[in-house]
Structures are given as structure tokens and as C-alpha cells.
Amino acid sequence: MSCQLPTDCLNEIFEHLKNDKLTLHSCLLVNRLWCKISIGILWKNIWNFRYSIYYVHQPKVASKVVSTLVTCLSEESKELLYKNNIFIPTPTSKPPLFDYASFCKGLPIDDICQIIDVGLLISLNQKNLVVNEFIKMFTNKIFSLNILTYYNNNLSNINPNDISYTCFSGANLVNLSRLYCSSDINPEFYYQLSQTCHNLQSLYINLKPKSISNELKELISSQKNLKDLSLSALDGGDWTDILTSLIKHSNTLKKLYLNSFNNKLPLSFIASFQNLQEINLSFLFKEVYSKNFEKLQYVTFPKLQILSIYNDCPKPEYVINFLKNNGKNLQECYFGEDSSVLNSIIAEFCPNLKKVFVIFNDDELNTLRTLFNNCRYLESIKFYCGKSFLSEKEILEIVAEHSPENFYELKICNKSDSSLLPEDLETFFINWKNRTSKKSLSLIIIKDYNYNSLEINEENMKIINHYKNSGVIKFKTE
Known part of the structure; x- marks a missing residue:
């Protein structure tokens, strides 16, 4: 007799697979329940498919996302697009199996602008109209919006300040807890937000030159429990004008x-x-x-x-x-x-x-040894290796001999090509296995693509896989 796991258990299990897209996609084929849960997790952050350097969305993927989301638009919105000669092909003429838009947990205005900009070959005015209808759809379908991102980052031809603020009329912003924004967004947006949104816990502001409006100051002042604040002034911005508003949160931040x-x-x-x-x-x-x-x-x-x-x-x-x-x-x-x-x-x-x-420079081996001996609660450490820094072999020897009992995570970033020999790596693993503490070591290689790290050596990888399979270590690259 088969036994079906409760939905909340499946949700918990599948959440741990959110970074393993291949496995999640395979879950789509098991049955309708597994499919629905997997789709929900895959679409929770559907916007995360950018080129890594410039944060630009991939055109082919953007086009598919847009065409799928069009099927979730209201009949009124579809009719409006049709009247404006906007014809966006959909994956099927049938109604969608799921309301994909409702699975999204945040509202990233800049991402929506980007995917429509790169995914549709239509005029700029038409793209602006599509953006407005998409935002209207999301604000109506996301029951209680928690995260809103509204940057003016110039990564698309669509200007976020051209968005109609009537699009937000259906949004439930009372429970908005996290806001990412630019100070040069239309002040009307900040005014509308300050009327209903008083429970922000996290606020991230990209400060632009001469763009601090009274409406933004009022939004900051009106918060009741602000805990997390990020101010970025990389483009000539200045936080001096908002300090009075910020000081009001001295007890909660x-x-x-x-x-x-x-x-x-x-x-x-x-x-x-x-x-x-x-x-x-x-x-x-x-x-x-x-x-x-x-x-x-x-x-x-x-x-x-x-x-x-x-x-x-x-x-x-x-x-x-x-x-x-x-x-x-x-x-x-x-x-x-x-x-x-x-x-x-x-x-x-x-x-x-x-x-x-x-x-740590290459002459600071004793300093590292002292750090381990003095900081007896240390669990994780990250190193630069190579060039004028400590070598991988030196680090591994000190970690094996002097790291505290609770130590479990070693991060290595190479600043020159790795010179670690397989025999030195295996000696380290043997020493780690024989430690009093039986905690598995998480060995994390942080990739600097200018240099080869230790896993480029096939013999090293054979040794790593052997001790990984035996439970001595966990291994991954970032």
C-alpha cells in the first residue's frame, strides 16, 4: 500500500532542492502534486537568470518567461494589449495548468522591465504598456507582498519612472517587509508607499546625486520597526540629507x-x-x-x-x-x-x-597558529592562497594541527595557480579523519577565474571524491 507524504513535508524537502534545477525539473513528471510544488519553487524567483557580470537577462529565457506570464493576465489586460497591436505568442492556446504569477513571492520592478525589454521585439511605448499590465497582475495575485525591488539601474531601455502608479492600486503593501529602491524614483511612489507601508524591516537605498525627496524621507521616518539598513552611494550620492530620518530608528536598527x-x-x-x-x-x-x-x-x-x-x-x-x-x-x-x-x-x-x-601574508604562519590557539570557538575561516599569501599546503597543515574542536568550514580562494600536490592533500584528509572531533570538514573552493584551483588536478579530485564518499569531508566550489 503506497503512502503519500503530506504536502507540507514535500514542500520542506523540495525547498532544499531549490538550487538544483535539474532535480526539481525531474520532480515535475512524478504526479500532479509533485508538479505543483516543484513549479511553485521554480517560479518563486523566476527572475534569477541573468548574465553574471552585467546582470542582464538572457533573451531566449526572457522571451519564454514573458510568453508564459501573458497566459496569466486578466482578460481585460489581454484585450488592452490586443487593441494596442501587441501580439505576444503563448506556449499553448489552452488555459495554463497553473497560475504561475501567483507563485512569485516578490515584485522586482527592474527585473520585469528587463525581461520585457530583452524578451519582446516591440516599440518602447508598447513595452511600457506591457510592464504596467504585468505589475498590475502581480500586485493583484500576490496575496501579501513581502519584497519589492524598484531600482532605476539603467540596465534596460524602459524607464521605471514611466510606470503608472495606478498599477499598485491592488497591492497589499501593509505587510511589505523588505524594500530595495533608488532615491531617484518618482517621489509619488514614495508618497503612496508611506501612506500604507509602516512595517519595513529591511531597507536598501541606492543613493543618486541630488535626489533625496521629502517623500523618501517621510517613508523612512514612518517606519515602526526598521532593523536592517543599507545605503549605497557609489554614483555620487549622499546620505547626509536623510540622517535626521534615520536617527529615529536608533533603538530598532x-x-x-x-x-x-x-x-x-x-x-x-x-x-x-x-x-x-x-x-x-x-x-x-x-x-x-x-x-x-x-x-x-x-x-x-x-x-x-x-x-x-x-x-x-x-x-x-x-x-x-x-x-x-x-x-x-x-x-x-x-x-x-x-x-x-x-x-x-x-x-x-x-x-x-x-x-x-x-x-595572511606568506610570513604570517605563526600569526595564523596564534589565531587558532586563541579563538577556540572558531568554526569557519576563509583564505587567499598563492602569490604573496600563505600556500595551500601551509594552510592545510595548520588547520589539521591547530584548528579548534568545533572548526568545520575551510574556504580557499587562489590568487595564483594551485601548486598543491595530491599527497599533501591526502595527508591533510588523513590527519583530519584522525582528529578528536569527528565533524565533517566543508572544503569550499571560491573560484577566481584568473587562476586554477586545486580541483583542476584530476588526482586531487579522486582523493576529494574518496573522502567525500566516506563522509570525512563535504566539497563544493563557489
Whole structure:
């Protein structure tokens, strides 16, 4: 007698396959229930089929997605397209098996603009009309919209500011929790949003020059429980004008990400957010950046757990003072700049780290050994290898001998062609297998396509597959 798993169990299982498209596609053929669940997961983020570098959608896939979504349009919308001489072929003349649009969980305006721009060979005015009808369809079919993306990123010929705001009239925005937007979007959009949307938890703003409207400020001020804020000022934008609106969230904000090429922008306002658990900074031009960070070096954030400083670091003495005040609570630490001084300080002042990425030069083997010996809760570490950095062999030897008992994840990114010999790799796996801790090691190779990493060697892969099959390691590339 056959036994059918409950739908919620199947959903949970299939969710773990969301990155394995081939397996999900095979599930479509089992029965109608499996097909419906698989389709729902595949269409949840149907927009994720871009070229990796320029984030442009693939024309053939875009055309198929558009033609499928057209079948989900209302009869009124289909009639409107027909009257405007817009004829989009559909996969079948029959009604669709599923309401594909209802499976989408977010509303990415920029993605919709892109797929219509690259997927349809019609005039720009006609494309704008299709965009409006698609947005109207999604806002009516997504019962409670949680994620809205509205960037003006210039990746398509369709200008997001040409969208009619009546398209959003059917949207339930009360429960909108995450908003990605550009500051130069039509202020009317921010005004309409601020009237009903007061429960944003995550807000990501791409700041454009001279584009901070009062409506955007009001939207920021009107939020009741903002926890996650990202401000990106890469194109000459400035966050100075919205600081008054931001300070209102000093009690609720837990995560802050600041990204800018303009290092004259103020940083001292960060001190107002005493409940921050995560700070991410990405700046260039150390001199001006350091002057801004100088005001933060003695500030204590009692709940801070994650610190990331990518690209250029402030002056080491400022970071050292900051870590003296905040290092004990840190669980994750990421520094994207070569600084041997900071590496030794991290080992001294951050004893409770679980994850770390810092750059070790080829003369810092002892510093790495000290880091492992001092940070006894460490679970994961990422390395650059080759050139002037530590070699793969040196890293593997130290990890096998000195990594703490709970350590389980090793990430390696090659900055020159791998020179690791199969016998050295196997020695490492044998040593790992014989450790007191029996936890499997997750070995993750982060691909830099300028260089060959260790898996290019067939003998290395044979050894990796052997220990992978025996449960000693888990292996993947990113």
C-alpha cells in the first residue's frame, strides 16, 4: 500500500532542492502534486537568470518567461494589449495548468522591465504598456507582498519612472517587509508607499546625486520597526540629507551597511545606533575614510557581533582601538585589506570569533597558529592562497594541527595557480579523519577565474571524491 507524504513535508524537502534545477525539473513528471510544488519553487524567483557580470537577462529565457506570464493576465489586460497591436505568442492556446504569477513571492520592478525589454521585439511605448499590465497582475495575485525591488539601474531601455502608479492600486503593501529602491524614483511612489507601508524591516537605498525627496524621507521616518539598513552611494550620492530620518530608528536598527566611493560622507552618526549587531563598511581612499572613522574608534556597541570592513581599512590604530572596545563580543570578522598588525590584534582581542576572513601574508604562519590557539570557538575561516599569501599546503597543515574542536568550514580562494600536490592533500584528509572531533570538514573552493584551483588536478579530485564518499569531508566550489 503506497503512502503519500503530506504536502507540507514535500514542500520542506523540495525547498532544499531549490538550487538544483535539474532535480526539481525531474520532480515535475512524478504526479500532479509533485508538479505543483516543484513549479511553485521554480517560479518563486523566476527572475534569477541573468548574465553574471552585467546582470542582464538572457533573451531566449526572457522571451519564454514573458510568453508564459501573458497566459496569466486578466482578460481585460489581454484585450488592452490586443487593441494596442501587441501580439505576444503563448506556449499553448489552452488555459495554463497553473497560475504561475501567483507563485512569485516578490515584485522586482527592474527585473520585469528587463525581461520585457530583452524578451519582446516591440516599440518602447508598447513595452511600457506591457510592464504596467504585468505589475498590475502581480500586485493583484500576490496575496501579501513581502519584497519589492524598484531600482532605476539603467540596465534596460524602459524607464521605471514611466510606470503608472495606478498599477499598485491592488497591492497589499501593509505587510511589505523588505524594500530595495533608488532615491531617484518618482517621489509619488514614495508618497503612496508611506501612506500604507509602516512595517519595513529591511531597507536598501541606492543613493543618486541630488535626489533625496521629502517623500523618501517621510517613508523612512514612518517606519515602526526598521532593523536592517543599507545605503549605497557609489554614483555620487549622499546620505547626509536623510540622517535626521534615520536617527529615529536608533533603538530598532540591528544591521547597517554603508558603501561609497565618496569618503567625505559622515560616519559619526553610526554611534547613535547602540543596538547594532552587524556593521558592514565598504569604502575607498583611506586618508579621508580614516578621518571619519577616527570618531568611531572609542565607541562601544554592546551588542555588536559582526564587523566587516571591505576594500580599504581605516588606519590600523583606529581599528585596534575599536576592537579593544568591541572585539570580545564579535562572532564574525571580515577584513578585505592586507594588514598583519590587525591579524595579531584580532587573535588577542576577539577570542569568541566563529567566522573570520583576514588576509595572511606568506610570513604570517605563526600569526595564523596564534589565531587558532586563541579563538577556540572558531568554526569557519576563509583564505587567499598563492602569490604573496600563505600556500595551500601551509594552510592545510595548520588547520589539521591547530584548528579548534568545533572548526568545520575551510574556504580557499587562489590568487595564483594551485601548486598543491595530491599527497599533501591526502595527508591533510588523513590527519583530519584522525582528529578528536569527528565533524565533517566543508572544503569550499571560491573560484577566481584568473587562476586554477586545486580541483583542476584530476588526482586531487579522486582523493576529494574518496573522502567525500566516506563522509570525512563535504566539497563544493563557489
